[in-house]
Amino acid sequence: MTRLLENIKQQYHKLGIPLDELKELEILSNENPNLFRRLSQRRLFNEPLAYLKGEVYFFGRKFNVDRRVYVPNPETEKMVRFALSELDVHSSILDVGTGSGSIAITLKKENPRIDVFGCDISPSALEVATKNALDHRVSLSFFESCYVDDLDIDEPTHIISDLPYGDERYILPSINLREFRHMPPESCFHPLGSLYAYKELIESIKNKGWKPKLFFESGKVKKDEVAEIIPQGMDWRYVLFEDNYSVTRLDFNQ
Ligand SMILES: C[S@@+](CC[C@H](N)C(=O)[O-])C[C@H]1O[C@@H](n2cnc3c(N)ncnc32)[C@H](O)[C@@H]1O
Numbered sequence: 001m002t003r004l005l006e007n008i009k010q011q012y013h014k015l016g017i018p019l020d021e022l023k024e025l026e027i028l029s030n031e032n033p034n035l036f037r038r039l040s041q042r043r044l045f046n047e048p049l050a051y052l053k054g055e056v057y058f059f060g061r062k063f064n065v066d067r068r069v070y071v072p073n074p075e076t077e078k079m080v081r082f083a084l085s086e087l088d089v090h091s092s093i094l095d096v097g098t099g100s101g102s103i104a105i106t107l108k109k110e111n112p113r114i115d116v117f118g119c120d121i122s123p124s125a126l127e128v129a130t131k132n133a134l135d136h137r138v139s140l141s142f143f144e145s146c147y148v149d150d151l152d153i154d155e156p157t158h159i160i161s162d163l164p165y166g167d168e169r170y171i172l173p174s175i176n177l178r179e180f181r182h183m184p185p186e187s188c189f190h191p192l193g194s195l196y197a198y199k200e201l202i203e204s205i206k207n208k209g210w211k212p213k214l215f216f217e218s219g220k221v222k223k224d225e226v227a228e229i230i231p232q233g234m235d236w237r238y239v240l241f242e243d244n245y246s247v248t249r250l251d252f253n254q
Pocket residue numbers: 069070071072073076096097098099100101102103119120121122125145146147161162163164184186187188197
């Protein structure tokens with residue numbers, strides 16, 4: 001490494017960027033000092049490392065990510081595993097709020113015989129999801145829709161969803177709150193508050209007359225708070241994987 005690169009590295013390390021991240025940025029910049037400096041500045045302003053690299057790993061696969069999409073959290077792999085354990089060859093599944101498509105594409109790769117759909121309110125997120133599906137050579141359909149309101153597909157047996165469900169109390173361990181300002185606002189928080197997006201999703205599914213099984217990420221939100229958004233008399237289960245992470249499974253079919 002040249003003395004110039006080493007100096008830049010020391011400057012940015014003193015300002016707070018960990019050495020392992022600087023090493024990644026150095027590789028990314030191909031040891032070009034100007035590029036290394038620019039990337040380090042962006043990282044110092046809390047731009048997610050995944051955006052700087054243009055990719056992130058989810059469930060062992062690489063996905064393209066940029067400012068058009070939320071960066072998938074590693075915790076969400078647990079919800080995908082949970083859903084996979086309940087799907088069979090007769091299942092079809094819709095991923096609501098698909099973002100980069102990481103959940104939908106993973107489900108299709110892990111279970112190629114089932115029909116998988118994805119939808120999102122953001123057309124630019126869907127461009128990224130479509131590119132990811134092409135790169136992973138999977139055939140699945142993405143649609144622009146507010147929850148399930150605008151969809152014209154057959155009723156799926158299952159719906160899976162990681163919508164913005166939290167507030168600052170519920171940030172997952174893998175999330176750096178300061179990185180959120182670089183992500184699409186509609187992917188981070190619901191303007192009306194915690195769990196509101198799922199409340200609206202449940203309403204949207206009911207309005208459609210669908211009776212799927214719904215899995216949604218409830219993260220650090222406690223069971224009694226989740227209970228408040230479940231309509232009276234519905235069958236549901238709060239699955240705690242560990243202290244900081246839960247999934248809720250709601251059955252519309254009753
Ligand atoms: C937390 S991000 C998760 C993205 C992806 N599921 C993942 O795990 O990386 C939430 C996603 O929900 C989408 N979203 C927000 N409100 C929505 C709505 N009303 N209908 C559909 N999608 C919505 C956002 O555009 C964003 O892509």
